[in-house]
Each structure stands twice: as structure tokens, then as C-alpha cells.
Amino acid sequence: MFQTDTIAAIATGMTNAGIGIIRVSGEESIKIVDRIFWAKNPKKTLEKTKSYQALFGNIHDGDVIMDEAICLVMRAPNSYTTEDVVEIQCHGGMIMLRKILELVIRSGARAAEAGEFTKRAYLGGRIDITQAESVMDLIYAKNEMAARASVSQLRGNLSEKLKEIRAMILHHIAYIESALDDPENYSLEGYADALQLQLEDTIERLDMLLATADEGKIIKEGIRTVILGKPNAGKSSLLNRLLGEERAIVTEVAGTTRDTLEEDAMIQGIPLKIIDTAGIRETTDTVEKIGVDKAKNSAEDADLILYVVDGAKTLDADDRQIMELLTDRKVITIINKSDVDQVVDKQWITSNLSSPVVELSAKTGEGMQDLYECLKTMFFHGKLTMNDEVYITNVRHKQALAEAKRSLCQALDSIRGQMPEDFLTIDMMAAYEQLGYILGETLDDDLANEIFSKFCMGK
Numbered sequence: 001m002f003q004t005d006t007i008a009a010i011a012t013g014m015t016n017a018g019i020g021i022i023r024v025s026g027e028e029s030i031k032i033v034d035r036i037f038w039a040k041n042p043k044k045t046l047e048k049t050k051s052y053q054a055l056f057g058n059i060h061d062g063d064v065i066m067d068e069a070i071c072l073v074m075r076a077p078n079s080y081t082t083e084d085v086v087e088i089q090c091h092g093g094m095i096m097l098r099k100i101l102e103l104v105i106r107s108g109a110r111a112a113e114a115g116e117f118t119k120r121a122y123l124g125g126r127i128d129i130t131q132a133e134s135v136m137d138l139i140y141a142k143n144e145m146a147a148r149a150s151v152s153q154l155r156g157n158l159s160e161k162l163k164e165i166r167a168m169i170l171h172h173i174a175y176i177e178s179a180l181d182d183p184e185n186y187s188l189e190g191y192a193d194a195l196q197l198q199l200e201d202t203i204e205r206l207d208m209l210l211a212t213a214d215e216g217k218i219i220k221e222g223i224r225t226v227i228l229g230k231p232n233a234g235k236s237s238l239l240n241r242l243l244g245e246e247r248a249i250v251t252e253v254a255g256t257t258r259d260t261l262e263e264d265a266m267i268q269g270i271p272l273k274i275i276d277t278a279g280i281r282e283t284t285d286t287v288e289k290i291g292v293d294k295a296k297n298s299a300e301d302a303d304l305i306l307y308v309v310d311g312a313k314t315l316d317a318d319d320r321q322i323m324e325l326l327t328d329r330k331v332i333t334i335i336n337k338s339d340v341d342q343v344v345d346k347q348w349i350t351s352n353l354s355s356p357v358v359e360l361s362a363k364t365g366e367g368m369q370d371l372y373e374c375l376k377t378m379f380f381h382g383k384l385t386m387n388d389e390v391y392i393t394n395v396r397h398k399q400a401l402a403e404a405k406r407s408l409c410q411a412l413d414s415i416r417g418q419m420p421e422d423f424l425t426i427d428m429m430a431a432y433e434q435l436g437y438i439l440g441e442t443l444d445d446d447l448a449n450e451i452f453s454k455f456c457m458g459k
């Protein structure tokens with residue numbers, strides 16, 4: 001899997017900006033850039049420059065000067081990729097950046113594939129696959145919490161926990177195998193009891209990691225929030241209020257929101273992915289009908305339903321139909337239009353719906369704070385602080401953790417059923433491998449390629 005050719009790509013965004021960076025990595029990187037770079041001081045070359053030092057000068061194509069640039073040298077193994085790396089920092093106009101990249105390629109480098117720099121960092125042993133994945137998560141993080149969770153993973157916090165558990169499992173496998181081979185020197189007397197305690201403890205640790213997966217998903221993607229309510233209850237107005245801008249069309253004609261709208265919002269530290277749905281009611285209009293079906297579907301996989309009731313109207317058959325969708329779901333019932341005379345039977349709502357009820361006005365913003373407090377209590381146990389905690393934010397990790405736990409539970413069953421020791425080692429080995437799979441140790445090439453291909457260019 002090792003490749004030693006030299007790769008190059010634009011590492012900054014594909015848009016005009018003040019500065020743009022072209023990153024070159026590989027054995028020939030310093031030589032290649034020297035071919036197209038004249039340092040201001042003609043006596044200096046990148047070849048003679050120490051690691052982490054930079055030269056100022058001009059990028060040239062033959063006699064033609066293309067741009068001024070600063071070239072930063074980072075020598076193996078102390079670079080992002082663990083190879084020799086040169087970063088050419090020039091002006092960030094896309095036309096010139098592309099021209100310079102072409103020049104670097106003509107001078108001996110190859111255009112990097114998406115994620116190839118990070119793949120080299122992984123192949124060079126500087127980071128494991130969970131850290132590589134966290135780089136991608138960090139780049140695409142939609143909110144600060146997601147970014148912090150990625151940084152924690154990038155710093156190796158998840159890897160460390162997994163390595164500890166694996167070391168423990170391996171130790172026990174090795175001991176059992178030794179005892180089976182050499183019973184005179186290694187005794188298995190009473191060993192099963194000690195192992196049982198250890199396995200129970202480890203399963204608990206895996207459970208704790210798995211328990212973070214729901215919050216992890218929410219941190220990464222936002223709380224999938226669906227706003228339900230009959231036409232004209234004020235769903236679009238609430239969405240606009242939440243987003244703080246006029247995004248959905250608010251009208252007085254019932255049934256204007258015909259499709260579903262999705263918006264990411266960060267509200268007082270709470271990441272929401274809000275799905276605005278068409279108003280639910282019995283309808284014969286086919287276009288509107290599709291919207292209503294979609295609303296029902298998105299309600300099904302929502303983390304949270306905001307059920308908007310029109311405070312200025314009495315409940316009717318449409319409301320009852322919506323209430324059927326709320327059973328066993330996380331719901332906040334919102335009695336909207338608190339700024340006008342209230343007609344709705346609040347008593348009935350609070351005693352018949354199990355969800356918390358918030359009264360507010362999407363029009364004036366009154367009562368919105370109560371909604372936010374309610375959200376904070378429902379999710380994240382009311383606290384939204386994140387330290388170095390490990391959150392499982394990746395489905396691949398979650399599945400492998402669950403598999404590892406299953407194997408350890410089987411090993412535990414074998415102990416309780418007083419099965420012979422070699423039975424245990426099979427399951428323990430399976431758990432060891434599953435955890436290794438998260439770290440990339442038992443990853444096949446296809447999966448590694450798939451993981452890296454999701455990266456953006458230049459990373």
C-alpha cells in the first residue's frame with residue numbers, strides 16, 4: 001500500500017482568497033519545488049533550508065515569474081504526512097493557483113487524490129484510522145461541539161481507551177494459551193473468577209462508550225427536529241424564529257409549505273437540524289398530499305418533534321390525527337400565538353399529552369427562551385459543556401464496538417457455563433480484532449480506500 005511518489009494539491013478552499021496554499025509531499029517534493037522557485041536571496045535553496053523554515057521568493061515557469069510565494073519546508077518524519085513536505089503559500093486567486101499546481105505537476109509531482117495526504121499520515125504510522133476519520137469530521141464539522149468531539153478523537157482519546165482494552169484482552173489470551181501449553185508453570189486455578197470480573201468491567205466500559213453514540217450522532221448531525229402541526233398553526237413562523245431569518249414562506253393561505261425544508265441551526269449551543277414539514281391535514285390536492293406523507297415519514301425518524309398548536313383555535317380532528325404520530329416520541333408541545341386571545345383548551349393538552357408544554361409567540365418571540373431551556377433539559381441532561389470526553393460519532397465505530405461487546409458477552413457466558421478455556425480465547429480474540437478494526441489494524445484495503453475517498457482534495 002506504500003507509495004513513494006510525490007503528490008501535490010491545492011490545500012486551501014477552491015475559491016478566490018487572499019492566500020492559497022499548494023501542498024507537495026513525497027521524497028522529491030523539495031527538489032521539485034526548487035526547480036520552480038527562485039529565493040529572494042539567490043544563494044538560498046529549499047534543499048539547504050532546515051525543517052520548519054521558509055524562504056520568500058518567486059515561483060517561475062522558465063523565465064516567466066508567476067507569483068510571489070513563501071515556501072515552507074517540513075522534513076520527514078516531522079510533517080503531516082511523515083514525508084518531506086513543501087507548502088507553497090502564494091496569492092489565493094484560483095486561476096494562478098491552478099497554474100502553479102500544473103507547473104508543480106509538470107515538474108515531477110502527481111496530482112493527489114482526495115484524502116491522500118491524510119492517507120499517507122496513516123500509512124506512515126503517525127495517526128491511526130480513527131484519527132484520520134476525525135480529520136475529515138473536523139473539516140466538515142457543522143458546529144463547535146462536533147468540531148470539539150473531532151479534535152478529542154484526533155488527539156487520540158478514543159484510540160487510547162481502545163488500546164488499553166485490547167492490551168488487557170491480549171494479556172488474558174496469552175496467559176490462557178500459555179497455561180494450556182505449559183500447565184506446570186501457569187495455573188488456571190481460580191483464573192476464571194478473576195477473568196469474569198475483568199470481562200464484566202470491560203463490557204461496562206464498552207457500554208459506556210456505546211451509550212455516547214446517541215449524543216455523538218446528535219452532536220455530529222444536530223438534533224433531527226421535525227415541526228408538526230396543522231396548517232396555519234405557525235410552523236413556518238416558528239422555523240423562521242428559530243433560524244432568525246425569513247427562510248420559509250409565511251402566508252395566511254393554508255397549505256403553502258408543500259415540500260419539506262431542512263436547515264441546520266445552532267441555537268444557544270444546541271445543534272438542531274430542523275425539518276419544516278407541510279401542514280398535516282386530510283387533503284385531496286395531490287401535490288399537498290405528497291408533502292403530508294413526507295411530513296409523516298420525517299416524523300418517524302426524528303429525534304425530536306415540535307408539535308405546534310394554534311392557541312387561538314380550538315383543537316379539532318386534524319390535531320387528533322397529529323397526536324397519533326406523537327406516541328412514544330420525544331415531543332415538545334408548543335402552544336403558539338400567545339400574543340393573542342387564547343381559545344385552545346390548555347388544561348386538556350397538559351393532562352392528555354405526556355410531553356412538556358411551552359407557550360410562546362413565534363410572531364413576537366415571547367416565550368422562546370422557555371423552549372430553549374426545555375431543549376437543554378431534554379438533551380445533554382441540561383448541560384452543554386464538552387471537555388475531552390470521547391463521543392462515538394461514527395457508525396463504523398459503533399458497529400464494531402457492539403460486535404466486540406457481543407463477543408465478550410459470549411466469553412462471559414462460557415465462563416459461567418464452565419466451558420473449557422480455549423472456548424474463551426476464541427471469543428476474546430474476536431473482540432480484540434473488532435476493536436483493532438476501529439483502529440484500522442485489521443482493515444482491508446478496500447475499506448481504507450473508501451474511508452479516504454470521502455475526504456476533500458488537498459487533505
Ligand code: GDP
Nearest residue numbers: 231232233234235236237250251337361362363
Ligand atoms: P404554518 O402554516 O403552520 O407554517 O403557519 P405560518 O407560520 O405560515 O403562519 C400562519 C399565520 O399565522 C400567519 O398569518 C402568521 O403570521 C400567523 N402567526 C404565526 N405565528 C403567530 C403568532 O405567534 N402570533 C400571531 N398573532 N400570529 C401568528
